[in-house]
Amino acid sequence: MGKLLVSILLLGSLSALGQQDGPALPIDRDSELVERKVPGDLSQKYTGGEFDYGVDRGEGMNLLGRFLRWFLNSMGEIFGFDVSPAVLLVLEYIIYSLMGCLALYLLIRMFVRGGFSSLFTKKAPSILEVALCERHIEAIDLDALLEGALRQGDYRLAVRYRFLMLLKQLSQREVIQWHFDKTNMDYLREIPPSPLRQEFQKATYLFDHIWYGQQPIDGPGYHQAEHRFDSLNRLIP
Numbered sequence: 001m002g003k004l005l006v007s008i009l010l011l012g013s014l015s016a017l018g019q020q021d022g023p024a025l026p027i028d029r030d031s032e033l034v035e036r037k038v039p040g041d042l043s044q045k046y047t048g049g050e051f052d053y054g055v056d057r058g059e060g061m062n063l064l065g066r067f068l069r070w071f072l073n074s075m076g077e078i079f080g081f082d083v084s085p086a087v088l089l090v091l092e093y094i095i096y097s098l099m100g101c102l103a104l105y106l107l108i109r110m111f112v113r114g115g116f117s118s119l120f121t122k123k124a125p126s127i128l129e130v131a132l133c134e135r136h137i138e139a140i141d142l143d144a145l146l147e148g149a150l151r152q153g154d155y156r157l158a159v160r161y162r163f164l165m166l167l168k169q170l171s172q173r174e175v176i177q178w179h180f181d182k183t184n185m186d187y188l189r190e191i192p193p194s195p196l197r198q199e200f201q202k203a204t205y206l207f208d209h210i211w212y213g214q215q216p217i218d219g220p221g222y223h224q225a226e227h228r229f230d231s232l233n234r235l236i237p
Contacts, residue, residue, distance in 0.1 A: 065092055137168045137178050155222040156210055162229050163207040170200075173236055184208065196235045203232050 069088060076082050142165045149158040167187065171178035176190045184204040191197040206225055210217055217225070 068092055137171060142168060155217045155219065158222055159207060159210050159225050162226060166229055166232060169233060169236055199232045199235055203228055
């Protein structure tokens with residue numbers, strides 16, 4: 001208690017000395033007070049975007065907001081219109097919403113399809129077009145269609161009909177269950193592991209390369225593909 005009392009007395013003494021040493025401030029009692037008046041045209045004088053301190057100038061905006069402001073301002077200068085900050089904010093929110101929907105779609109597709117690579121791959125096109133998909137493959141006269149394609153020199157179309165004839169034979173032998181909406185990979189999974197499956201995979205690759213890849217093919221090329229299909233036919237039980 002003695003030390004505390006001494007400390008309080010010492011602080012009080014230093015405060016008193018500080019007040020005595022400081023210079024006394026003079027009091028001005030003679031100057032006249034003048035009332036300053038605001039001009040009536042002040043609101044018209046200080047108008048424009050540079051005096052609107054409630055608008056974000058872009059220093060705190062992200063890259064998208066800055067680009068959007070620059071783009072709209074450029075369009076306004078070209079076509080002679082002005083975009084208000086409220087409209088700019090609404091457009092920015094709309095873009096954010098679209099980006100969020102796109103991100104959600106990609107996530108759903110990735111998890112449903114299984115794997116990140118499914119985002120960049122699409123389902124292989126079905127083997128038949130609309131003109132043929134309404135009929136069962138066994139009801140189509142593929143031999144007549146093949147002869148017509150060969151007479152016209154359309155060897156790509158002839159390869160297509162030869163591959164359809166192969167699927168028709170596999171379906172008749174109950175090796176696969178044919179359906180117009182199935183893909184070649186679907187048929188490949190239906191064939192059990194065997195030399196037939198290996199040859200079918202090679203024939204599928206050849207057909208996809210020529211038909212879906214839109215690769216040009218001449219007569220000799222068609223005969224080579226035909227030889228591949230004939231070899232595969234001999235493996236069908």
